Amino acid sequence: MTMTTQRGVFNSSVMANNSFLGTTTSLENTTLPVTSVGTNDSQSIPSTSVNGSVENTTTVTSMRSLYVLTATTQKVSVQLNYSVVGTTILRTVSPPFTSAVVSPIEAECMKTPMQYQDPEPELNKNYIEDPCVAILSFGAWVEKKCEERLPFICYEDRFYGHVNVTEITSESATLTWESGPGDIEHYRVKYNNKTIEENITALNTSLKDLKAGTFYSVKVFPVKCGRPLYPENGTFYTVPNPVSDLQVVNMTERCVYLRWNASVDKVDKYLIHTEKKTTETENTEVNICDLTPGNLHNFKVQAGVSDNSQWSANSTISAYTKPAKVSNLHTSEIKDATITLEWDKPEGNVSDYLVNWSYYNGTDISCDKEEKNTIFIISNLPSGTRIKMSVIARANHTLKGERVTVVNFTAPEKITNLNLTSTEDTITAEWKYPAGSPNFTIELEHENQVVKTENINKTSVEFRNLNGAANYTVTVRSVSGGVPSDEVKMSIYTLPVTPRNPRLKTKNETHLTFTWDPPPNTMTVVYKVTLNSSFWSFHQEKILNNKTMYTFEGLKSGTNYTFTVQTKAAKELSEAATLRAPTDPVLKEITLSMVCSSKQSLLCDASNTRDIALEKLNSLFEALLGDSVAWSLKKQESVNPGN
Template sequence: MLPGDVQNLTVYNISTSSISLSWVPPEGNSSSFLIQILGNPMFNLTTTSEFVDVEGLIPGNYYIFNVSSLVGESNIEGRSTSISTYTKPGDVQNLTLYNISTSSISLSWGPPEGNSSSFLIQILGNPMFNLTTNSEFIDVEGLIPGNYYIINVSSLVGESNVEGRSKSISTYTKPGEVINLTIVIITTSSVYLRWEPPEGNFSSYLVQIQDNSTFSIELQSTFVNIEDLIPGNYYTFLVSSTAGNNQIKSDNKIISAYTKPGDVQNLTVYNISTSSISLSWVPPEGNSSSFLIQILGNPMFNLITTSEFVDVEGLIPGNYYIINVSSLVGESNVEGRSTSIPTYTKPGDVQNLTVYNISTSSISMSWVPPEGNSSSFLIQILGNPMFNLSTTSEFVDVEGLIPGNYYIFNVSSLVGESNVEGRSKSISTYTKPGDVQNLTVYNISTSSISLSWVPPEGNSSSFLIQILGNPTFNLSTTFEFVDVEGLIPGNYYIINVSSLVGESNVRGRSKSISTYTSGIFMIM
């Protein structure tokens, strides 16, 4: 009689190369059990136990296990009970991450030893989901920037997807780029940056300067002031977010700028004329490509030069100007802080300078004011005495002069608090010489008289004697006496004596005396 069928045949402890089987012995008698392994490899086992470990199997292979009872010395075999299973597939090999972006990662692996029909990819993180594929690579999408993910990849085999042991790899997705990177403040030595945080997660920010491997700042805030920069230099700033203690960083957000150039040094005004001024300066520390000259006044205009000097023309005489000079750098002419210098142009020349009302101790002068502006006038009196006068009028009386003296008068316009002086216009004249003193007639004869006098105060170069009568005539002498001859006996004569001075014989006031030839005379 055949032994009965084993009961409750069960597979457990499935691994890549072994499985365990257990069963309940049949009703009746049995002395041992035959286990037939159908698959690759194919072999038989016998055991007296009610369980067995089947080893030496191939990972991921399909096996049918027939278990039957044996009895007697000839091993009479009962009817077999069958169960089938796959061994677990092996571990994938060389699991690798590549092409990590903000929302996806790519994975690749080598297939396991043995057989596998597909692969299970478990994404552990936020979001959490599973994927399956028949390929040995996959793109995992729909991830959150800057998130941490553990990715398990295991082999599957069979219709019921027997799963092998998973291989794990972890990574952060790339954090997102910072948003609205902006330069807020630029100085000569610093740049202040601000931005908004990226979408998703991140742990910190990294700020770098392109082509400067030694500069790197890690920070948590959304702003930074980068200092110790060179004036007028061009900088490209790279700002990225990082995740996982700087294990991975986002793509860079890039912004470029010039620092402001420095201030020009030793700004100087020279060669001031009525319509132009010249400027010079020392270039600033750092870099600059050109210079902006702002002329504030009337007219108001700008100039740009690459030189360290400039001639500013087309100005109005006697005008006040503030001149700002600043450095420029870069294609967009980033402007540094301006250095200022004020000045007046020289006032113009006075016109129509005229001398009038000349007396022994004073003269009067008048003129037409110059084109442009002037606030007052300087009158320089060159002679004896030598002194200066100033006036806001267009005329002046110069007093305290010496009779018969030669004077040069220079009249120039002044403007501004520091009295910037224009070019002088000159005019020269003598003061009138003084009156002769003690005019006396003596040695009167029928045809002549003699005259003597004391010279006037001040200077005189000669004397004019006018004989008024019959005959009437003039004499001149450098002496202080004269004999007047050729007169008519018994005639009445008025004799005027005046001092002369200078090449043009400036004439003083005359002193008069009258007499008759033949000895009658009368002083008038």
């Protein structure tokens, strides 16, 4: 049997069944020759061994460039791992081994005596006369034509390695990788199918002149026996370039709109960082919202690649959001030359406020004032004038929020020279106004209640059908644009009305009780009652509040008293209602005796003389007592006639 082999070092165990020999041969610790092609001389080449001891050797004889293996009958153990590609036998060895590179050889067979059971075998179309035998990876033998050239391959077990990429920038990166198995001659580096260097002996190299933000696939091939092994792989992105021309396009109270220019290199996405959150977008503009009004916000924009492995340096910009508008703007105090303006601080932050007011006073006038507080007094205004007022919150003393406006009038000047006159049921009010003729509001109050209101555009008014002897207060305000001036007040009583129907209700020797009816159109009336007796020089008076009956006590009996009742309003008194009424008398009899003397004889005895004397006495008492007290004078007839 003749067998073609390529390399003389095996580390495998194979049981080969040689159908041509008809016997099974066990090879153990077989040493096979390593030789070269091109010699025509017979020579013996020393064998090499991988796994140690060799019990027997084989002799390789070179004849016409044919290497013949004469196997000994001794059993050897060989560990083989083969794979066959066409006519090429590939060997994989698990433990370390040495190898040599030889050129392809031309196989040639020798004839050896062979015994056949059937001297005339049946030929088939695949029959090869004088074949060479090749071994397959799974141990089987196949016949090959000895003339076929078999290429020699230096082969290793499949090697898995990894390329580490560090120090990545937008233009460069550093590669490091693992050492290949065995005696590696050098390394060949490729990225994106571009070879950068053929013969690298170190385990690292640098890539330069790369494009920013670009994906790179790196392969490092260990080269052994002049052939590359399986590559070590690595991938990476270069760092993208920062965005350019970052600018704030617009801002609102809660949003800032950013825009920038895309890099010339490839960029897949962008990150926008704020104090509270990070936003991702694939566009070159973004609207960042949910911000605090009036705050200074810092924005950082980064360009990134699709797998988020690389981000550019930050491009930064700062901007204020607009402040929110003020709320509850109102005028709290209005006078003829000043208006007090108040408002509530808006949400967020403000640096100050810009207050503006304008009005027309022959020409258009507009004024601005910066204010830090939420209250502002506008002064030096014309009275009775329409004033337009607005407040704007500002951030950073420059960025203005939304304007809030309110319109109101300054108060007109108050009236002067208010004068009131009254009768029993009317009050007339008159006044003066210094300039123009605005509207006026007049209120009439009685007992702290407004009973009548008049809105007029003249400087006098009359209130009718009032109660007599009542205290009324008149309040006058000038009005311009619905805004009243300071008020001017004055009070006056209507004239009192005489009480009606005074009468004596009860009496006795020392008491007199009087009653009367109140005057018409009265509610609460003050009365003044008096009782007089000129005879006794007696005078008594009393002020009554809304009472129509009164009793005088401690009087003289039999005395005729004069009673008067009047309604009273402030210092004014009505005409009196009068009544004379006597107390009951307590009668006493007094006897008077008169002595008559006359020069004329018998004059005193004349009857008419006594009558004349009685008349004169009665006249005397009439003049002295009158009707002030109860009395009577009667002539008493003489008990003794003739006297």
